[in-house]
Amino acid sequence: MNWVINNLGLIWSLTLDHVALAVPPIILGFIISIPIGWVANRFHASRGVLLTISGLLYTVPSLPLFIALPAILGTGILDPINVVVGLTIYAVALMVRSVADALAAVDAGVRQAATAMGYSAWQRFWRVEFPLAGPVLLAGLRVVSVSTVSLVSIGSVIGVSSLGYLFLNGLQRNIIEEVASGIVATLLIAVVFDLLLVLAGRVLLPWAKADPTAKRAWRKTVETAIAGASAGGSVVDDPAVSDPSMAGR
Amino acid sequence: MIEFRTVTKKFPDGTVAVDELSLVLPARQTTVLVGSSGSGKTTILRMINRMVEKTSGDIEIDGEDIHALNPVKLRRSIGYVMQNSGLLPHRKVIDNVTTVPVLNGVKKAEAREAALTLLDTVGLDRSLAERYPSQLSGGQQQRVGVARGLAADPNILLMDEPFGAVDPIVRSELQQELIRIQRDLGKTIVFVTHDIDEAFLLGDQVVLLEKGGRIAQQGTPAEILSKPASDFVATFIGADRGRRALRVEVVNGRNVVVDEDGRPTGVLQS
Numbered sequence: 001m002n003w004v005i006n007n008l009g010l011i012w013s014l015t016l017d018h019v020a021l022a023v024p025p026i027i028l029g030f031i032i033s034i035p036i037g038w039v040a041n042r043f044h045a046s047r048g049v050l051l052t053i054s055g056l057l058y059t060v061p062s063l064p065l066f067i068a069l070p071a072i073l074g075t076g077i078l079d080p081i082n083v084v085v086g087l088t089i090y091a092v093a094l095m096v097r098s099v100a101d102a103l104a105a106v107d108a109g110v111r112q113a114a115t116a117m118g119y120s121a122w123q124r125f126w127r128v129e130f131p132l133a134g135p136v137l138l139a140g141l142r143v144v145s146v147s148t149v150s151l152v153s154i155g156s157v158i159g160v161s162s163l164g165y166l167f168l169n170g171l172q173r174n175i176i177e178e179v180a181s182g183i184v185a186t187l188l189i190a191v192v193f194d195l196l197l198v199l200a201g202r203v204l205l206p207w208a209k210a211d212p213t214a215k216r217a218w219r220k221t222v223e224t225a226i227a228g229a230s231a232g233g234s235v236v237d238d239p240a241v242s243d244p245s246m247a248g249r
Numbered sequence: 250m251i252e253f254r255t256v257t258k259k260f261p262d263g264t265v266a267v268d269e270l271s272l273v274l275p276a277r278q279t280t281v282l283v284g285s286s287g288s289g290k291t292t293i294l295r296m297i298n299r300m301v302e303k304t305s306g307d308i309e310i311d312g313e314d315i316h317a318l319n320p321v322k323l324r325r326s327i328g329y330v331m332q333n334s335g336l337l338p339h340r341k342v343i344d345n346v347t348t349v350p351v352l353n354g355v356k357k358a359e360a361r362e363a364a365l366t367l368l369d370t371v372g373l374d375r376s377l378a379e380r381y382p383s384q385l386s387g388g389q390q391q392r393v394g395v396a397r398g399l400a401a402d403p404n405i406l407l408m409d410e411p412f413g414a415v416d417p418i419v420r421s422e423l424q425q426e427l428i429r430i431q432r433d434l435g436k437t438i439v440f441v442t443h444d445i446d447e448a449f450l451l452g453d454q455v456v457l458l459e460k461g462g463r464i465a466q467q468g469t470p471a472e473i474l475s476k477p478a479s480d481f482v483a484t485f486i487g488a489d490r491g492r493r494a495l496r497v498e499v500v501n502g503r504n505v506v507v508d509e510d511g512r513p514t515g516v517l518q519s
Contacts, residue, residue, distance in 0.1 A: 113335030118325030211383040
């Protein structure tokens, strides 16, 4: 414990760096995924293509990507932007499928009712479909959050400061406590992010707690999403499971 | 008054759901479109608020061609009630009822006040206003659906099998409630059902549809019962099964009405 107590300042500042690198990709990934997921869900032809591309993106190894990005973006090799962009790509890769699935899961009857009430297409999306997709979107976002927090560490290999430094430095100098503190701090960030997301869900989606169908859809999607993420992003798209045009019948 | 003039609807897959339909739906009356599935009744209903666009022909409301109107505005001026209520699950009962007035720009507080009165109209306790739809029974949800359909005080109310998914006792309650509401409000109601008993109960005018939206017979329930226009109509209304062929038997000095199989259905009052 001595090492930890003597280096609390370092751990804290690395934790802040880690958080600062993890938050933008989660938010950007979410925002960018919405239009892509919408297109994937809206048009039959684009669904398979977009979901396959986004699935493949997740399989790109992170280290080479971080090294290649400066050349592509014209940024400095040590620029944190590289990590943010790289992690945003992974976030999008995971999130596009969630957005497409979440929109496909919105009940066709409710969508028709909204049209019949006189919502314009734009109003219907933002006031009906998007909120109703909320539970599934949140489930996807939780997976993205955990994935991003863990991937930030890789940035340390290319010299961008994060908790990853503690693994690298601890391994080189053979200080087990340092390695362990990096792992624990990363886990804590992931847990805190997850709790914040769940809390946000409670506040923003009060109806989901009352609605048993939404709850069920949510749980199912969390399970699939986690399974998909641990398998390195599922590439295969099964149209029978999530074809929106079939869900409407 | 809603008027269809030789209206055809052909879907992209080639199905002709409605074939050259001409039909007048009188104002302030209930017209029931009845037929089995595939008779085009829901398609006809949805062409009135342009959720389904006609392929050819004309549809007019009070002499105005609805295709000259903005479809979103048109829909906001027409009440719509559907099966399984179609309530927005993420909005409280009160917010569901105020949906259309709020879309029309009515102030929220004002719309809420009116919505509470509407809950009374459809026989719902005001305490349910702050609940979410999933916390209500099927019958209650359907009542909210009716309240929502009436909220913008439309002249026209479209009802697409609104009571199809509730149990028979609740359905009967809702039917009586609708008859009472219609007596008070006098809307132009277009009601779609596959249940001929419901059609005869609710309809001032009943339109019996065959495949492709062809009218098999059109008239008051009494006209259709007294003179079925074809074997199809006779079968559909149950005349051929003797369910509607009643006769009188004297039992204990009273005139008991029995059907063809001799099952008593009531007593004649004289």
